[in-house]
Amino acid sequence: MPSTQPTSVLPIPPPPPRSTLSLGMMFRLRDAKRRWPFAMRAALCMGIPVVAGWALGDTSAGLMATTGAFTALYGSDRPYLNRAYYLALIALAFTIAVSLGVWAQATPWMVVPAVALMAMVATFLCNALRVSPPGAYMFTLACAAGTAIHAPHLTVGHTALLVSAGGAVAWIAHMIGAFFWPRGPERKAVAASAEAVARFIEAIGTPAQDAARHNAAQSMQESWTTLVSFQPPRPRPDGTLSRLRAIGRELNQLFAEAMSATGPLPAAAIDQARGLGTEALSPQPGAERTDPGHVPLGHHGVVDSLRESLAPWSPALLVTARVGVATAVAGTLGAMLGLERAYWCIAAAMLILHQGLDWARTLQRGVERMAGTMVGLLLAGSILALQPGGLWLAVTLMCLQFVIEMIVIRNYALAVVFITAAALTIASGGHPVPDVGHLLWVRGIDTVIGCVVGLGVFALSNPRVATARISAELARTLEAVAATIRHMAKGDVLTAEAREARRDLQHRALTLLGAYDRSAGSSPRYGAEAERMWPAVVTTQRLCYRVLSTCWAMENSDPAATAETTRTLFGPGGERAILAALADLEWAVLHDDRPQQTAPLPAFVATELQNLRDSLVPEST
Structure with missing residues (x-):
């Protein structure tokens, strides 16, 4: 069952160093x-x-x-x-x-x-x-x-x-x-995600935790894109692809446990992640693994990607x-x-x-x-x-x-x-x-x-547009959180609509950091303005992954106990309180305003929402 305790507060890491022109880069060889x-x-x-x-x-x-x-x-x-x-x-x-x-x-x-x-x-x-x-x-x-x-x-x-x-x-x-290796790309994708999850577990509790979590989430999404989006809709239940999906599901569960953890995980979790990666690369990964039935989704499809890109x-x-x-x-x-x-x-x-x-x-x-x-x-x-x-x-x-x-x-x-x-x-x-x-x-x-x-x-071309994109992406990300919360409050995390909402939330969490990176590397003036928004970017990402990890944990609950799990998570009026807080935060982001104090929130997101609110309060107040 997902934890209903508030998560511990992590300090905000310093923003990544800004990109600058470096003539010395023309004389260096990077790793590849x-x-x-x-x-x-x-x-x-x-x-x-x-x-x-x-x-x-x-x-x-x-x-x-x-x-x-x-x-x-x-x-x-x-x-x-x-x-x-x-x-x-x-x-x-x-x-x-x-x-x-x-x-x-x-x-x-x-x-x-x-x-x-x-x-x-x-x-x-x-x-x-x-x-x-x-x-x-x-x-x-x-x-x-x-x-x-x-x-x-x-x-x-x-x-x-x-x-x-x-x-x-x-x-x-x-x-x-x-x-010679018909499932080679799929095996490599799962192995890469396993290594990324292992590195995230190693980084828990350190200043590198947020960056490692982002890299692991990105690698997991790439893995599911390879295993789901780029595949026929119904693989053979006992085939290699189904076994790789089962390994990916175990990695997802381990990733969810790591994101919900209040402290470092035992070394056995790191060994488990790397062991799953080794198993994915094995020519015969084990016939006991079969199609897990429901799996996360990868990237958006062609139509959704074009629709998003055609937006003003x-x-x-x-x-x-x-x-x-x-x-x-x-x-x-x-x-x-x-x-x-x-x-x-x-x-x-x-x-x-x-x-x-x-x-x-x-x-x-x-x-x-x-x-x-x-x-x-x-x-x-x-x-x-x-x-x-x-x-x-x-x-x-x-x-x-x-x-x-x-x-x-x-x-x-x-x-x-x-x-x-x-x-x-x-x-x-x-x-x-x-x-x-x-x-x-x-x-x-x-x-x-x-x-x-x-x-x-x-x-x-107006560099202010790049910085304004951070606010727009923050707002879209909060909308994606709200859409996922609506499904969670119904005890619904496995239907097609719920899985699409979770995919969209994962996509927004990754897109948000991309918008920050492009803005921070703009002119010194707007780069400094982007850095001012860094705490909001970090805390919003933490909120996204907290919601996603709770969804992944709910997947593993006994279906008969799903309703009780949902009642425990949200309590009376919890969904309404979360949605109201998200709407207020979205308004504050879009209008550069001070967010309002909100009613008591369910414990599983209370810390993240409060941290996000604090990051949006002007420093002078």
Whole structure:
């Protein structure tokens, strides 16, 4: 039965350090997971189309197909069945992007609008649907490459077939693993969540507790997305997927116990979490585990994600608007200056904006892009001067792609050196470049113009909007808490509607911290204003996880005792008191007002609601 005692008060940890521009970051190597299998696959997918084109006597056609091979950069963490559909859509998107570029190439004045349109559409969809990096940039780059590759003998129809063929190569390379470890992605996801839960248990009672809990919750949500959202609705009851779901349920229960604990858990709980992770990775996890029947939900589906992203002032719409303005300005400037490839200005402007980073990280990305490009032009010039052809061209592109994927997470500025060389090598179409120096000079100017325009648009777009988003997200989170409380008060935590409410609450808890991160990294003035709201962010997250952990504990109650459990938790008038307190807190958040004193509250949320109220009281009072 869930505890009805008030939870202990934890001190508010200091806010995370703000992001700042650091030139030293360009010379450091960050830690990264094992990358060489991914890098090798991407390199092979890049080289195979070039070799095929060379063997058939049309290297430029092979280079055109490499744009479809960029499909290999996506979906590596998805289950294989879902990955098959997902990568097919990614390959189709690349086909559309490149075909649009080739079509626009025939009408010079259409090039800039076509690439800008692709940048905006790709940015919105990739942000709305949480497409992982490299995200929207590669689709814009593919569209730009379609306008640049010298292959006049290829029609739009031929181009579409070639890009689709490159995508098919990447699809096959991605799916080969299904023959050797068919449930590998699911096993890895559960094992990662087990390690995150173990680290949270270790952090209980320390200043790192809130951050560790957030990481564990995020990892658990990713795990359930892999086990539920990316799967058929009814798995085989005695199959591996059902056994992994059962392991995930045990982790959920352990996570709930850890969140409800008033002090550190015994070391056996840490061993239990890591043991479940080891079991998830085992080839034969144990036939006694069967489908648990009801499991948590993962991320929102496509329709819900699009609906949320289409709401006014949503992060996806804000980023798309910035990209739209920046690409239009950059493309117009490039055209006015008579630059031969003004679309590279668009690509550079879009690159530093499409991920929706805060100001400090956007500035860091712009500086790293410009610095890496300048050095990369020297490497590109050397390659173009040597004019590698045939197999040597394939080997060159494979080596460049391998190095890019090995270092892009560790050091972005260094990766840009090789990204620049690869992009210019592909754009050459396998033909000699008449004036290499001129090409490099123009590409450098394009990049600087695009990055400066992108930074300017970001700086001029009202940074106060980012800070105001914290208040909006706090209000939405409190609404999600209220929706979940209404189900709990009925003893209802397992129906489809209740599970969706709990999923939405989990989503809001994670989104809230993302809104804070983007705001704290804005200008010094608004960053300081965001930090003032940090205690409210922390206490609201604690409230969310307190409610969620109580729901998880109620799941394990005897169904016959659910009504008694609910009466014990809420008492007479408890639901009404909680909802009234939440409504008052939401008003205070949205109107920057002082919350009112509320009636006595049920013990299981009394401490969290009082702490949240105290965090909203102005310091001067």
